[in-house]
Amino acid sequence: MRAKLFCLAVLLGVAALAAAQQKAETVFTDGDVNRKDTAGKIRSLEIGDKLATGESVITKAGASAELKLLAGSSSIKIRQNSVFTLGEMSVGGTKQTVLQTVVGSVAMKFDKMASAEPLLATTSCVAGVRGTEVELYAGMDGSSIVAVVSGAVQLQSGGQSVDLAADEAVQVKPGMAPGPKFSWIGKQLDFSKWDQGNLDDYLADPVAAALKIEEQLAAYRASMNELFPQLDEQKEAYNTAFAQLKALVEAKEDAKAQELRESTVFPLMQAQALLILNIRYYALSSLSLRRFVLGGMYMQLKTRHPLDPSNSALTGFLDVYARILKDFEDGIVPQLVDADI
Amino acid sequence: MRKRSIRARFLATGVLAAGIAALSLMGSCSTLPYTPSEKKVQKLVGLINRGGVLAVKGLSSAPFILDGEILLRQVDVDTAWSNLEASGFSLGTPAIASIARIGADSYALFGDSMDARVFFKKYLDKNSVLVTLDAAEGRYYLILNREVSGYPRIQGFRGPVE
Numbered sequence: 001m002r003a004k005l006f007c008l009a010v011l012l013g014v015a016a017l018a019a020a021q022q023k024a025e026t027v028f029t030d031g032d033v034n035r036k037d038t039a040g041k042i043r044s045l046e047i048g049d050k051l052a053t054g055e056s057v058i059t060k061a062g063a064s065a066e067l068k069l070l071a072g073s074s075s076i077k078i079r080q081n082s083v084f085t086l087g088e089m090s091v092g093g094t095k096q097t098v099l100q101t102v103v104g105s106v107a108m109k110f111d112k113m114a115s116a117e118p119l120l121a122t123t124s125c126v127a128g129v130r131g132t133e134v135e136l137y138a139g140m141d142g143s144s145i146v147a148v149v150s151g152a153v154q155l156q157s158g159g160q161s162v163d164l165a166a167d168e169a170v171q172v173k174p175g176m177a178p179g180p181k182f183s184w185i186g187k188q189l190d191f192s193k194w195d196q197g198n199l200d201d202y203l204a205d206p207v208a209a210a211l212k213i214e215e216q217l218a219a220y221r222a223s224m225n226e227l228f229p230q231l232d233e234q235k236e237a238y239n240t241a242f243a244q245l246k247a248l249v250e251a252k253e254d255a256k257a258q259e260l261r262e263s264t265v266f267p268l269m270q271a272q273a274l275l276i277l278n279i280r281y282y283a284l285s286s287l288s289l290r291r292f293v294l295g296g297m298y299m300q301l302k303t304r305h306p307l308d309p310s311n312s313a314l315t316g317f318l319d320v321y322a323r324i325l326k327d328f329e330d331g332i333v334p335q336l337v338d339a340d341i
Numbered sequence: 342m343r344k345r346s347i348r349a350r351f352l353a354t355g356v357l358a359a360g361i362a363a364l365s366l367m368g369s370c371s372t373l374p375y376t377p378s379e380k381k382v383q384k385l386v387g388l389i390n391r392g393g394v395l396a397v398k399g400l401s402s403a404p405f406i407l408d409g410e411i412l413l414r415q416v417d418v419d420t421a422w423s424n425l426e427a428s429g430f431s432l433g434t435p436a437i438a439s440i441a442r443i444g445a446d447s448y449a450l451f452g453d454s455m456d457a458r459v460f461f462k463k464y465l466d467k468n469s470v471l472v473t474l475d476a477a478e479g480r481y482y483l484i485l486n487r488e489v490s491g492y493p494r495i496q497g498f499r500g501p502v503e
Contacts, residue, residue, distance in 0.1 A: 036413070040463060042404065060415045081416040103414070291456075295410040299417055302408065303424035307478055307501065325409075325454065333455045341411070341459035 021052040023086050023097055024067040024076065031063025031080075040339035053097070054284075056085040059104070069097075069118070072111040079105040079191070082138075083292055087121070089281040090274035098126075098281065101136040101144075103292045105191040109133040110151070120146070123289040124174040124216060125157035137189055139198040140300070141209050142174035142216060142293040147184040158219075174293070175215030199300065206301055206313050210320035213294050217286055217324060221331050224282035231275045238268040283335035290328055294321065375468035377485055377493040379437050382472055385485070385492050386435065392426030395419060399489045404464045406484065406497035409452025411460050435476035443469050443484070450482050451499050460497075469496060479503040 026049040035045040036056040045057060045065060057065055059082050067076040078084045082104020089098055097118035099108065110117055110132050120127040122136060122144035132151030138144050146155055147169035154163050155170060158177035162170055169184035202209045241264045248257035298321060305311040377385075388394060394401050401422060405412045412418050448461035450471070465484065474481040479501030485493035 032415075042413075058414060061419075081414060083414065291411065291413065295412065296417055298410050299407055299412060299421050300424065303421045303430075304428055306425055306428055306430045309503075329454060336455065338459045338463065341456060341463065 022050045022070060023053055024051045024069050025049070026051070026065060027068045027075075028066035029064070032060040033063050033065045033078075034058045034060075038339065040341060051086055053086055053088045056083055056102075058083050071116070074108065074110040074117075077107040079107075082106060083288075085284075085288065087281060087284065088277060089119070090277050091119070093271075093274060095274070095277065100285070100288065101138045102288045103138045103140065103296070105138075105189070106136050107134070107188075108136070120153075121285070122146075122172070123285065123293055124176075125155050125172045125178070127153045127155040129153050135188065137191055137194065139195045140293065140296050141198045141202045142213055142289060143198050144172045145189060145194070146170055146172070147189070149184075174212045174289070175219060176212070202297060202300070203304075203313075206297065206317040207320060209297060210294070210317050210324070213289060213297070214320060214324050214327075217289060217328065217332075220282045220286045220289070221327070224279050224286075224335070225331075227275050227279050227282075231272065231279070234268060234272045234275060238265070238272060241265050241268055279335055283332050284340060286328065286332045287336060287340055290324070290332075294324060297321075374442065374470075375487045375493075376440060376442075376470055377472070377488075379440070381488070381491075381493055382437055382440065382474075382483075382485070385483075385495070386432050386474070388492060389425075390431040390433070392422075392430075394422045394495065395426070397490050397492055399494070400492055401495040404460065405495075406451055406457065406460045406464075406499075408499045409454055409457050411456050411464075432474060432481060433476050433478075435474035435481065438473040438475045438480070440470055440472050443471055447471050451497065465496060474500075476501060 026045055026047050029045055029047055033045040034042050034057070035049065035051065036042050036058060038052055038054040042058070050070070051057070051067065057067070057078050059065060059078055059080050061080055063080055065078045067078070068074070069076070076084070076099065083102040084104070084106055085100040085102055087098035087100050088095055090096070096116065098121050099118050100121040102123060108120065110129055117129050120129060120134065120136060122138040123142050124144045125146065127146055130152045132153055133149035134151070134153060135147040135149065136144065146153060146164065148164045148166055150166045152163065152165055154161055155172070155178055157172045158175060160177040162178040162181065164170060164181065167184050168181050170181050171179045173179070241260065245257055245260050245265055248260060297317070301314055301317055305314045308314065388397070401418055403413055403415045403418050405418045407421055412421065443461060443465055448457040451457040466486070468486050470485050472483040472485055474483065481500030481502070482497070483495060484497030486496055487494060
């Protein structure tokens with residue numbers, strides 16, 4: 001009986017945890033829309049499906065989807081040929097949802113009553129929002145446009161930030177500071193036309209574009225590497241505290257053991273979990289950039305010159321590409337699991 | 342009367358057992374892993390040479406591996422075939438070097454990376470086969486699967502490798 005109750009408690013705990021991780025519900029789909037779940041499986045996205053942190057939505061040509069965040073009534077419209085991911089990172093010791101437009105076009109409208117507004121991200125920038133309606137466009141070369149319809153946005157990229165008000169927009173290139181602000185007249189961007197311009201620029205100088213991706217990936221890797229010494233310190237502190245706790249438990253000093261658990265052991269565990277969360281955030285952002293931007297660049301160039309390996313644009317690109325892949329395997333892959341791929 | 346009843350039951354049981362055996366046999370046949378004939382591979386090569394992959398709906402769908410790159414968006418898979426067609430790409434008349442089941446190390450032919458390894462493990466199944474073609478420009482690898490409209494479905498492409 002006791003064992004059964006224990007199992008039930010564990011099951012309820014797991015269910016509660018799973019429910020807590022769910023962030024959004026699918027309220028509309030049109031055409032072929034897939035989800036890549038946290039186990040890495042790709043399947044059809046249906047109305048009513050709830051999405052958890054770590055899941056992605058992938059829309060095909062002519063398809064779209066709309067999600068509603070479970071906290072508040074904020075809505076996210078994912079347009080055709082887009083990849084949108086629900087991420088999470090720790091900011092100032094607090095977990096924050098990160099809504100990442102990896103590639104394609106997404107419109108978001110945030111409920112002003114929502115308690116904690118999420119962060120927005122593309123592969124080249126991160127933005128905080130306040131009561132905002134915003135459009136995000138993520139191009140094939142890693143460029144982004146963030147356009148504010150209403151409310152305000154504070155955007156960061158390349159170590160610099162810019163504040164955007166209603167009817168303002170900014171373009172960001174990977175690894176670089178935000179470009180100049182420009183007036184946004186409120187209508188939807190012709191994404192295909194804009195991205196064709198990105199493709200033309202890329203094809204004109206693929207090496208320069210690949211170098212920007214290398215720079216952005218290096219920035220992600222540097223942010224990630226800064227966290228490893230902190231994690232080592234936390235682990236050491238945790239091991240020391242745990243040894244003290246073990247000694248107290250063995251000495252049957254229950255009150256002191258409980259105090260140590262609450263004051264030291266649990267906070268150290270939580271601090272480690274938040275550091276690991278951010279390490280994973282940078283690793284997954286790197287993977288998105290490598291998969292959907294660098295991979296797309298490779299595909300575009302290779303399939304245009306399939307039988308011309310000595311083409312100078314291709315060979316120049318491939319040199320940078322090979323270097324990026326090696327750095328990725330050495331620095332990022334150890335932080336990934338098969339389900340991420 | 343009783344004897345006949347028992348006999349009838351035996352007969353019925355025999356018929357049932359034979360039926361089950363036949364169904365099992367049919368079932369096992371239908372679950373045999375797919376292997377395309379050389380004729381089917383040549384038919385597919387002809388289609389690729391004519392730039393007709395996109396004309397056969399569902400023939401090449403995401404997830405797809407191009408050399409070592411995983412393409413998860415269908416638009417990228419379509420763009421790859423569209424670009425190849427626009428470039429005038431042709432495999433020529435390659436010799437079929439082998440048609441083989443996917444092995445534990447097959448991924449390395451597409452790249453010594455986590456991407457290639459996981460793609461082979463996660464996105465391929467028992468019906469996926471590795472076809473090696475020797476062409477004038479070098480060697481090509483195709484990953485093929487059960488047929489769509491009479492053509493083996495294409496899950497991956499690499500080449501030319503010199």
